[in-house]
Amino acid sequence: MYTVLLVDDEEEVIQVIMRKINWEELGFSVIGSAGNGVKALELVEEFQPDVVVTDIKMPYMDGLELSNRVKSEFPATKILLFTGFDEFEYAKEAVHLEVEEYILKPVNSAELKSVFSQLKMKLDQEISEKRNVETLQKYYLESLPLLRADFYSGLIEGRVHEDEISRYLSDCQVSFPGPLFDCLVIHTSSSQEAGDMDPLLLSASVREQAKERLREKWQAKSFAYLGNTVFIVQLQNENQVWELTDECDRFCRYARRMLGAVVTLGIGQVCGSILELPRSYSSAREAVSYRAVYGASRAINMKEIVPQKMDRDVISCEKQLSDLFRMIRVGSEEEITEAAGRYLHHIAIADKSLQQHCLERMELLNMLLRFSANNGISMGEDMEDMGKLYSSILDMEPDAFRSWILKVSLSFREQLIRVRSNSTESLVTGAKEYVQNNYGDAKLSLDDICAALGVSNSYFSTVFKKETGSSFIGYLTDYRLDRAARLLIETNEKSYMIAGRVGYSDPNYFSYVFKKRFGASPSKYRTEHAKSEE
Known part of the structure; x- marks a missing residue:
């Protein structure tokens, strides 16, 4: 079923249209109606209908202005214009609005049915083209050449050195004028794919659709990496990251509606050099993991959800320790317990020397202290005598050490939940104060x-x-x-x-x-x- 929004300042006209057509038989459903363009635009932003049918002459915002706003913000939406005979030529001049059809008043049911039948075929064809397996295979086979993909992956892995940049740019025939750069990680859920479609083909389709929307405006370079799609985008100034976030969020909802794909898009740290892209990529990938907290089918900007962490180096440690910190941020109590168990199993290998065990415990304590400082939370320990704290950690029996790790990890989790809650409350309070003043x-x-x-x-x-x-x-x-x-x-x-x-x-x-x-x-x-x- 495609959705339709009816817009006319005469309520009886809307009622006549709704009665004259068997919408369900034609494959449409009317999601609502509005009596003026201002109200209609609010409904379009909320429901994103497939079709908007609007009169031209209306109070507050006429149909042509409404059509222009809709086409600008929701280009996939189809527009049908009602016109009186005396305003027909005036409406026809508005060809830049890409209006699908002009319908003369009074509305004829046969004509209206014919228009919507043709429109249904056009919408079906558009979706069919996007979901056509042969097209998806072509998209997949025409992905970026291996040479460019290797260069881009080398940038985010930190394998490219400064003295090699000019040679790589020349060999790959690409440019990075900048002046600022940002990494985006697009994660397409493989467990919630559209029907029986192959996950690889679905990811390829998402990648191609994202390229269509992001490549030109943001001078984006894209490639597949570790099961996700990575974009390296270029910005003119740091404030553009908010516009980028909104555009990415609209894309996630578009992918869900048109392709049936559950897409989460992580937006990383803005950097001033392509040599700093490893940090941007790491933060973008971490942002994707926050879908467990903020939900999928949306864009997540790490600077918004953990602002105090963005100006510091990304923590680097063994996989088990990294998993533990990730679970502290987004996992449940059970997942934290399991991650702590895996880490403890990793460091409890019998053939390690006593010195190695001590070094690993000191490393863990350093990581916990850094994590607490970076996120503005407390260790819950007496921090006056650091030597005493280190000594107590080194002297703990394995069971006591396990209990201590779980206690601190679960305490961190609870504090982060409160910090996020306080952050959102502060944001809402600031918004209300701004409204009161303006x-x-x-x-x-x-x-x-x-x-x-x-x-x-x-x-x-x-x-x-x-x-x-x-x-x-x-x-x-x-x-x-x-x-x-x-x-x-x-x-x-x-x-x-x-x-x-x-x-x-x-x-x-x-x-x-x-x-x-x-x-x-x-x-x-x-x-x-x-x-x-x-």
Whole structure:
């Protein structure tokens, strides 16, 4: 079933259209309707319909402006325009909007059915082309040449030295103008693939779709690495990483909807040289592991979720120790216990010398101290006498040592959970304070609040909705209307002046949203509450 959004300021027109067509028989379902372009754009952002059917003449935002916004932000969405005979030529001039069809009013059911039948065939063909096995095989066989893939993998592994860069760039015929660079890791779930499709073909399809969306704008280089797809992107300034995060998040949702693929995209640390890409790659790969905390089918930027860790070197240690720290960050108590067991088994090999055992215990303690400092959490030990702490660790019996490791590891896990919770609460509090100070600005937007807080739109929207139960736009609207309601009761100002004070430049639209919220126009609301106070 493809989804349809109907937009017309005449409710009876929408009802006629819904009755004239057997939507299910044609392969469509109507997910909702709107009476103006502003409301329609909110529904498009929330539901991402496959088709938007809109009238041209509407209040607050007309159909052409709505079509332009939809095509700009959701290019895969199809647009059908209703036009009157007198505005038909005007609509036809808007060819840059890539409108699928122009339908003259009054609506003819046979014509409408024919239009949607043709549109269904076009949508089916687009999805068929994306899922066609032969096309996927072609994508897979036409992946980057081995020489480039080896160069890119060498960069993120740290195998390429500074004096070799110019030769590699020349041999591979690639360039990295920068000036800044970032690694992205795209993980496609092999356990949740679309139907019976081969996981390799699905990953190849995701890779090709990501290349289409990211390669040109971000000058991205891509290659397959350790079962994932890695992109090396180039930025003009550090603030662009938030725009990149939002675009990656939209891609993850697109891949789920169009390809049936569960994709998590990790965004690493921004660096100033391609020789620093190993750190960026390590942090991007770690970001992907946070899908256990933040969920899959989304982009995860390590700088947003663990900001205090990003400016430090990535911890390097044996695999078992690395697994233990990873479980502390994203695992359950049971997984931490198992990881600790594997590490202890690794260091308890009998033929090691006493000196080796001591060195490994001291290494573990150093790693724990560094981890606690990097993440702003406590070891729970007396840190005044470090010599005493080292001595106690070295003197512990194996069982006591095991208990101590579990105690500290589980304590770290609980503290990290609280730190993440406090971080999101602080973010929401900052957003609310920003609204309190700037709600009167008619141009206040989600982009403004995210720029002020230094986070991406996608991360902020997820956190704000989770913490408050409301979208940011919904919260801003409610706050403005609550302030307006108080001003109507407490002052004698005209409603159009109050509208401007609370951030509405159009008094008519202010009256529309106010009535929708309170069930009465501003003037009637003032009269009713004035009587009640008497």
